[in-house]
Ligand SMILES: Cc1ncc(COP(=O)(O)O)c(C=O)c1O
């Protein structure tokens with residue numbers, strides 16, 4: 001399996017090279033050169049496998065010969081062994097043909113653990129084979145950061161610097177990151193939004209001398225490894241509800257467009273998916289695109305679902321590349337114009353093509369609280385604010401005959417204030433995090449200044465004698 005850049009000016013790589021590269025040298029995102037295909041019979045043969053077994057088979061289609069299959073299976077088994085639900089990704093039925101697939105039973109209580117637990121092990125495996133060390137820089141609106149820190153803490157092959165928007169995550173999310181005191185972890189609160197943090201990460205990749213000096217890598221969903229490891233749970237849920245002999249639909253609470261891109265990848269591989277619904281908060285650029293072909297940046301406003309407080313959704317570029325029939329020159333031009341003008345001009349023909357697969361809905365904070373309340377009253381189900389937006393979107397777009405699955409992206413205890421406001425209930429943190437509020441925190445607050453952030457990355461590298 002080879003990977004090409006969406007901007008067409010970076011070398012073609014194999015899986016481990018794309019994993020270590022993170023972002024392509026030309027600013028584009030790596031994407032498989034061709035989509036692996038599974039026939040209906042091949043999907044049927046996956047029925048009955050445990051989640052780690054299925055994950056290893058699916059992810060193996062993306063790693064190719066690069067990671068031996070027995071090694072991959074072992075890494076998948078280790079990755080999900082610590083999850084605190086035996087089904088790993090349980091499906092809960094809320095109503096007729098309306099399901100929730102819980103993806104938050106990993107150590108940091110969000111769907112990010114599904115990929116990050118494996119990525120931590122894959123990075124260590126690849127780096128140990130190559131005898132190489134790297135330095136990861138990531139941006140987070142709250143969940144990627146803690147999942148990455150948990151997965152990579154104490155690795156002897158890398159350091160991790162995580163940028164989060166100062167004061168814009170929940171306190172639980174911040175503490176999950178800043179109370180990990182391992183010497184290879186560096187937490188920075190950036191005075192700005194998640195988009196500023198993500199721009200800083202991309203600026204570090206664009207600074208070729210810095211990128212080479214520090215052997216930069218990424219673990220945001222710009223890294224194809226993240227997307228590959230998020231595909232299996234869509235296939236697992238669909239098989240449980242009758243696929244490939246029956247269509248299913250998914251609703252995905254969406255911000256950086258990575259999770260729903262993984263669902264769309266499953267569709268490209270042959271999984272019969274009827275619709276994919278983007279669920280947004282008032283930072284609704286993606287829903288505006290789907291509903292009105294309006295892809296204009298309007299500035300990020302804080303919400304009750306802070307992990308989706310994003311306006312520049314990196315993975316949209318991968319969809320765009322496909323909509324453009326993989327014309328990398330046009331993709332590069334559209335992306336550059338988008339950043340220059342704050343608006344993406346997408347020809348109606350492509351927009352109509354996107355609308356064949358995607359639906360969208362945006363909810364205000366007030367509406368989100370009402371959904372949390374209704375879910376609790378009607379089904380005794382405590383949904384976190386991101387999942388609640390997903391459930392409302394699923395209710396709008398479900399059809400009579402096709403099961404609709406909303407992926408539950410975070411545990412409600414990560415957002416106690418929103419849950420308290422909506423239901424009066426304070427969901428307790430699991431035992432492993434029960435003393436989170438008593439733990440010592442360590443982080444620096446910095447302006448969104450590239451030089452200052454780069455110097456902080458250099459400092460953590462020095463501290464670890466890399
Ligand atoms: C809880 C939660 N829900 C939804 C999202 C949005 O997912 P994505 O950025 O893959 O679209 C995120 C962040 O990524 C998240 O942390």
Ligand SMILES: N[C@@H](CCOP(=O)(O)O)C(=O)O
Nearest residue numbers: 140141142143144220221307
């Ligand atoms: N919501 C995310 C934002 C980053 O998304 P990623 O999937 O690209 O890492 C977060 O919680 O940090």
